[in-house]
Amino acid sequence: xxxxxxxxxxxxxxxxxxxxxxxxxxxxxxxxxxxxxxxxxxxxxxxxxxxxxxxxxxxxxxxxxxxxxxxxxxxxxxxxxxxxxxxxxxxxxxxxxxxxxxxxxxxxxxxxxxxxxxxxxxxxxxxxxxxxxxxxxxxxx
Amino acid sequence: xxxxxxxxxxxxxxxxxxxxxxxxxxxxxxxxxxxxxxxxxxxxxxxxxxxxxxxxxxxxxxxxxxxxxxxxxxxxxxxxxxxxxxxxxxxxxxxxxxxxxxxxxxxxxxxxxxxxxxxxxxxxxxxxxxxxxxxxxxxxxxxxxxxxxxxxxxxxxxxxxxxxxxxxxxxxxxxxxxxxxxxxxxxxxxxxxxxxxxxxxxxxxxxxxxxxxxxxxxxxxxxxxxxxxxxxxxxxxxxxxxxxxxxxxxxxxxxxxxxxxxxxxxxxxxxxxxxxxxxxxxxxxxxxxxxxxxxxxxxxxxxxxxxxxxxxxxxxxxxxxxxxxxxxxxxxxxxxxxxxxxxxxxxxxxxxxxxxxxxxxxxxxxxxxxxxxxxxxxxxxxxxxxxxxxxxxxxxxxxxxxxxxxxxxxxxxxxxxxxxxxxxxxxxxxxxxxxxxxxxxxxxxxxxxxxxxxxxxxxxxxxxxxxxxxxxxxxxxxxxxxxxxxxxxxxxxxxxxxxxxxxxxxxxxxxxxxxxxxxxxxxxxxxxxxxxxxxxxxxxxxxxxxxxxxxxxxxxxxxxxxxxxxxxxxxxxxxxxxxxxxxxxxxx
Numbered sequence: 001x002x003x004x005x006x007x008x009x010x011x012x013x014x015x016x017x018x019x020x021x022x023x024x025x026x027x028x029x030x031x032x033x034x035x036x037x038x039x040x041x042x043x044x045x046x047x048x049x050x051x052x053x054x055x056x057x058x059x060x061x062x063x064x065x066x067x068x069x070x071x072x073x074x075x076x077x078x079x080x081x082x083x084x085x086x087x088x089x090x091x092x093x094x095x096x097x098x099x100x101x102x103x104x105x106x107x108x109x110x111x112x113x114x115x116x117x118x119x120x121x122x123x124x125x126x127x128x129x130x131x132x133x134x135x136x137x138x139x140x141x
Numbered sequence: 142x143x144x145x146x147x148x149x150x151x152x153x154x155x156x157x158x159x160x161x162x163x164x165x166x167x168x169x170x171x172x173x174x175x176x177x178x179x180x181x182x183x184x185x186x187x188x189x190x191x192x193x194x195x196x197x198x199x200x201x202x203x204x205x206x207x208x209x210x211x212x213x214x215x216x217x218x219x220x221x222x223x224x225x226x227x228x229x230x231x232x233x234x235x236x237x238x239x240x241x242x243x244x245x246x247x248x249x250x251x252x253x254x255x256x257x258x259x260x261x262x263x264x265x266x267x268x269x270x271x272x273x274x275x276x277x278x279x280x281x282x283x284x285x286x287x288x289x290x291x292x293x294x295x296x297x298x299x300x301x302x303x304x305x306x307x308x309x310x311x312x313x314x315x316x317x318x319x320x321x322x323x324x325x326x327x328x329x330x331x332x333x334x335x336x337x338x339x340x341x342x343x344x345x346x347x348x349x350x351x352x353x354x355x356x357x358x359x360x361x362x363x364x365x366x367x368x369x370x371x372x373x374x375x376x377x378x379x380x381x382x383x384x385x386x387x388x389x390x391x392x393x394x395x396x397x398x399x400x401x402x403x404x405x406x407x408x409x410x411x412x413x414x415x416x417x418x419x420x421x422x423x424x425x426x427x428x429x430x431x432x433x434x435x436x437x438x439x440x441x442x443x444x445x446x447x448x449x450x451x452x453x454x455x456x457x458x459x460x461x462x463x464x465x466x467x468x469x470x471x472x473x474x475x476x477x478x479x480x481x482x483x484x485x486x487x488x489x490x491x492x493x494x495x496x497x498x499x500x501x502x503x504x505x506x507x508x509x510x511x512x513x514x515x516x517x518x519x520x521x522x523x524x525x526x527x528x529x530x531x532x533x534x535x536x537x538x539x540x541x542x543x544x545x546x547x548x549x550x551x552x553x554x555x556x557x558x559x560x561x562x563x564x565x566x567x568x569x570x571x572x573x574x575x576x577x578x579x580x581x582x583x584x585x586x587x588x589x590x591x592x593x594x595x596x597x598x599x600x601x602x603x604x605x606x607x608x609x610x611x612x613x614x615x616x617x618x619x620x621x622x623x624x625x626x627x628x629x630x631x632x633x634x635x636x637x638x639x640x641x642x643x644x645x646x647x648x649x650x651x652x653x654x655x656x657x658x659x660x661x662x663x664x665x666x667x668x669x670x671x672x673x674x675x676x677x678x679x680x681x682x683x684x685x686x687x688x689x690x691x692x693x694x695x696x697x698x699x700x701x702x703x704x705x706x707x708x709x710x711x712x713x714x715x716x717x718x719x720x721x722x723x724x725x726x727x728x729x
Contacts, residue, residue, distance in 0.1 A: 031253065031256075042270060051690025053693055059715055
């Protein structure tokens with residue numbers, strides 16, 4: 001269970017790009033198990049993390065999200081054997097653009113999340129939120 | 142009855158006409174999210190002509206209302222904010238079709254698993270998030286376009302993996318539907334766990350007889366091909382047209398087959414206690430499967446290593462319901478133990494039988510067995526979860542020490558001739574198969590269905606079905622029931638002869654200037670160079686495209702969009718999620 005959520009807690013806003021067949025079930029499982037995380041975390045579902053476009057990540061950070069988390073399928077991806085490398089490339093490309101915009105690169109995170117990784121998801125969110133909360137605020141570019 | 146409805150029956154060519162349904166899910170959502178506030182927050186969206194809250198969006202009555210509403214108000218978009226898309230996307234796509242709305246103009250928003258259930262400590266936060274998610278859904282629906290599924294011909298045959306009771310019954314059922322069946326079994330014989338069982342409740346038929354009967358039925362059907370000592374080693378293609386590669390015993394040529402679906406019925410393994418766990422390893426301490434085999438093997442009075450057995454202690458829940466270990470209940474072991482106790486008592490009613498249990502779960506008709514076991518003299522003693530019995534050998538005597546929570550605080554010392562550790566089922570070790578098929582496992586290690594009630598034999602891998610105890614502990618009749626469910630589902634998928642493929646594929650926009658990058662990164666060869674009016678551009682074949690979207694980030698001109706998650710949709714969703722919810726809505 002994440003600690004410190006609840007009414008009034010000013011948690012960073014996190015956008016999670018999650019995959020329909022693998023990480024979404026894991027995130028849903030956190031729900032079925034009633035594991036809490038901050039209500040400022042929302043998810044957009046994609047078929048595969050390799051389909052996330054770097055510009056979406058930048059757009060989210062420019063429009064009110066404090067961090068973007070890519071939940072990737074790793075070796076489990078049903079579509080692409082090199083999904084890991086592709087997802088890393090997307091995160092790196094987004095970070096390149098963030099560097100130019102003066103946005104902290106730490107605002108993009110990526111980790112493999114399996115279909116039963118409910119506890120891991122909450123842990124990732126708690127850790128990422130803590131990291132984001134400690135970053136100095138930036139002027140949106 | 143719906144709560145207050147907000148309808149703006151205006152006609153406006155610039156805007157979409159979207160209907161929004163926000164579900165209470167009984168109280169699963171509305172106990173933690175102010176659903177009326179969510180409705181109020183989205184009802185004024187210029188693309189929304191109707192917004193309402195509903196007690197159960199999936200109920201027949203609400204579905205009927207939705208159809209009527211779509212037709213009466215001429216809706217061109219539908220947003221349902223309720224549970225995970227895993228559950229009801231087929232339901233609301235069907236609602237859309239019945240109403241004449243293109244099914245891909247409906248958007249599902251998950252405000253249960255990903256909102257109310259995880260923010261039950263934060264009602265304002267959960268409400269604000271739900272409003273954001275619904276706005277994102279409206280944004281998504283506002284850019285939806287009508288799409289038609291790509292249809293492909295399916296192969297009328299199935300691969301059944303596992304030759305136990307579930308696999309055999311599935312093979313017979315599939316053949317009777319007119320489907321070709323290849324049944325593979327890893328060992329050199331059919332029958333699985335049931336093939337080794339003696340008399341079973343309630344018919345008293347033995348497991349061996351049941352399997353022999355099923356094997357005879359399989360042999361009667363020429364459309365079933367059985368391959369022993371064979372494993373699935375490769376799978377390619379997609380639902381309706383899977384190519385599978387099967388490897389037999391050394392020295393035989395691998396077999397390839399084309400099948401429409403796969404039924405995975407790989408069974409279970411029995412829990413093996415660690416040495417010393419409840420005295421396991423001490424002479425006279427056996428597991429339930431060892432004991433039932435012993436009873437089955439010798440028809441006369443019960444003996445253990447040549448000595449008569451006059452008293453037995455059954456220790457329940459060994460390896461089951463253990464925090465940090467197997468946390469689940471195998472739910473068959475209480476019944477199996479009552480059954481074997483009745484058999485023992487029927488042979489010799491002087492044998493004393495003690496059942497040290499935590500909870501007795503002889504559900505349904507098995508309650509009769511529990512009653513009969515007690516009538517025949519079995520003594521049931523309930524031990525506390527945090528005070529398990531102790532099993533030790535003192536000299537020549539096995540002694541079980543326990544406290545019966547129902548009769549008093551005193552410690553009981555029970556000298557017995559035999560201790561039976563009532564062990565449950567664990568997932569069979571099938572790592573290679575699991576990773577080959579990319580099947581999701583539950584936290585118990587068994588294969589996971591999409592939903593235990595709504596889609597009980599389907600997995601997230603289209604066309605790969607699960608049956609029997611591969612899915613979790615089951616009795617024989619439950620295994621057979623799930624095998625028949627897999628048969629029915631296979632029939633529903635294959636007998637039409639055609640399958641609908643996801644039309645949410647990648648498309649190329651006008652800014653393409655053909656560089657070939659996308660084609661080079663598509664492992665499915667779905668992208669090729671074509672010339673349009675003398676200009677080279679990329680073309681994506683919708684029947685070859687798997688809809689992963691992996692090509693899109695490689696386009697230097699950002700010309701590729703994946704239908705269903707286009708850049709414009711994602712940007713609108715992001716805006717919807719971060720837009721503030723007015724305070725007055727949240728405090729209402």
